Amino acid sequence: MMIESSQKTNNNFLTNSDKLILSELAEGIANYYFYNGAVNPEVIASENNISYSYGNYKDSFDGMIECFNKDFHIYINIDRLEHAYTERARFTFAHELGHFFIDEQRNALLLGLSPSHSCFTDFSSKNYAERQADYFASCLLLPQNKIETDCLKRKFSFQLISELSKKYQVSLTATAIRFTIIGNYPIMVVYSVGGKISWYCYSKDFPYWSLRHGKIKIPENTVAGDYFYNQVTSKSTQEVFASDWFDNVFESHTRRKFNEHCVFGTKSILSIIWEG
Ligand SMILES: [Zn+2]
Structure with a gap:
């Protein structure tokens, strides 16, 4: 499997070829072990002789995969993920499986190039290898x-x-994110942390590809912008115009109507944008 450089960090989310490779890999595994039922990452670990444990590691990581004498072990930190059955613990477990199933990353672990790997999951990291593992997890847990x-x-x-x-x-x-690939309606997803855009991605038939202020600065007249610049928190879906969010909008389309729904995390904002 050819996966692009794991050192890359950028706001372009993942390359299309990486997305395709990762989704085929994850869906193949999901269908092999759980053709009809819900995916259980613990079972996939056991079937591949990966041991695992849940422990209290304060704020040091969400999850970690370690390779020792060619044996793999996954640690899940319940201090940050509450307990073993939360959605975040489940996602983190699937993310750690990504580090095992992505050939390049497993080989690095086996060769001792990165003998253990501490992770902060759910698309919060700007590290490309972390984003790949997050994407693998979303494909594993959300079958097409x-x-x-x-x-x-x-x-x-x-x-x-x-x-x-x-x-x-x-x-x-x-x-x-998964919906941008397999959903039945074009959407854009923009993830911002501390007033800056971390990454964004969109369905292939979404009408706009570039943002008004480029890849970093959040546009002012948006729901995310209202939060950052005016401390206004809108928890319901709000109407925005094409020219509020996007660049390269034809003059006759500036008032084209879109919806924006923001999800506010402790440090992050997830904006989901769709026409309508
Ligand atoms: Zn990781």
């Missing part, structure tokens, strides 16, 4: 065939992302 059935004849709204997130016990961030 099941999501497509769930979305049939559904009109898009934030409620749909919320329902899928609850049903598959995966965060809203991971669910929204």
Whole structure:
């Protein structure tokens, strides 16, 4: 498997070829072990002779994978993830499996190039290898065939992302990202931390590809911008115009109507944007 440099950090999320490779890898594993039922990362670990444990490690990591004498062990930090059965613990477990199943990363662990690997998961890290493992986790836990059935004849709204997130016990961030690839309506997802855009991604048929102020600065007249610049928190879906968020908007399309729904984390904001 050819995966691009693991040292790269950028705001371009992941390359299209990496997304394709990672989704095929994860879906193959999900279908092999759980063709009909819900995916259980613990079972995948056991079937691959990966041991695991849940422990209290304060703030040092969400999860970690370690390779010792060619044996792999996954640590899940319940201090940060509450307990073993939260959606974040489940996602972190799937993320650690990504480091094992992505050839380049497993080989680095086996060769002792990175004998242990501390992770902060759910698309919060700017490290490319972490983002790859996060993406693998979202594909593993949100199988395409099941999501497509769930979305049939559904009109898009934030409620749909919320329902899928609850049903598959995966965060809203991971669910929204997955929706850009396999959902039935074009959306854009923008993730900001501390007033700056960390990354954004969008469905291939979303009408705009570039943001008003480029890849870092949040545009002012948006729901995310209102929070950063005016300390206004809108928890419901709000209407925005094409020219509020996007660059390269035809003059006749500046008032084209979009919706933005923000999810506010402790440090982050996830903006989900769709036309309508
Ligand atoms: Zn990781």
